[in-house]
Amino acid sequence: MKCVRFEDLRTGNKRIGFIDGDVIRCVYGSLETYWQITDETFAMRDVRLLAPCVPKQIICVSFNYQKHAAEFGVEIPREPSIFSKAAHTVVGTGADIIWPKQVQELAFGAELGIVVKKRMKNVKAEDVPKYILGYTCANDVTARDLQRKERQWLRCKSFDTFCPLGPWLETELDPSDLSIRSYVNGVLKQDARTNNMIYNPYEILSYISQSFTLDAGDLILTGTPVGAGLLNEGDEITVEIEGIGKISNRVVME
Incomplete structure (x- = not known):
């Protein structure tokens, strides 16, 4: 549903x-x-x-597709490499992505988002499905120049509007082999399948829950495939995931 x-x-x-x-x-x-x-x-x-969830925390996985890791010259992580985005980054489909004044390079990244249904801690991978409320399209927007400049990623990932979600949560979905694509102004930029993930969604949520508690409504972003690139003012970025739908957002200068 x-x-x-x-x-x-x-x-x-x-x-x-x-x-x-x-x-x-x-x-x-x-x-x-x-x-x-x-x-x-x-x-x-x-x-x-509106955005289909209002998370207290957003936990993300970096370089979870082999070709994306190779694209950035990064070794494949030996375990899920996680970081966070601030919760106020969330906006819905159709909302503007605001390009902050202090940012020179703005990047997009199509991702499968997962919303937690109930509190989870130390959950085995095989038990993870009963803790998932649903799946959504996500765009992990990044200030790429700040990402290169700073040792940590919180600021470059956490400007307002840097996490478009939607258009809804699909509550009945097998996430193991879904098409995931992004388009900029109608031109295909990313085209992969979720079975190309290094760590699958259940492994990711289990891994996170071994470290700290996830609560109902929390959002997990599972990584972006190869092809994540830069945006220009006025661009429309669309993320489309098989079995869910698509979201579109336009880039507007602050």
């Missing part, structure tokens, strides 16, 4: 629901409890889709 966060254009209220044909059927409840599907519906034309 496709789970969405959306804004009611008439009232400005933010809600959660599932797409049911040409309408959104609202639900009540928290991520850690059973959602109750209601009879309240909204027509798609009356809403604006």
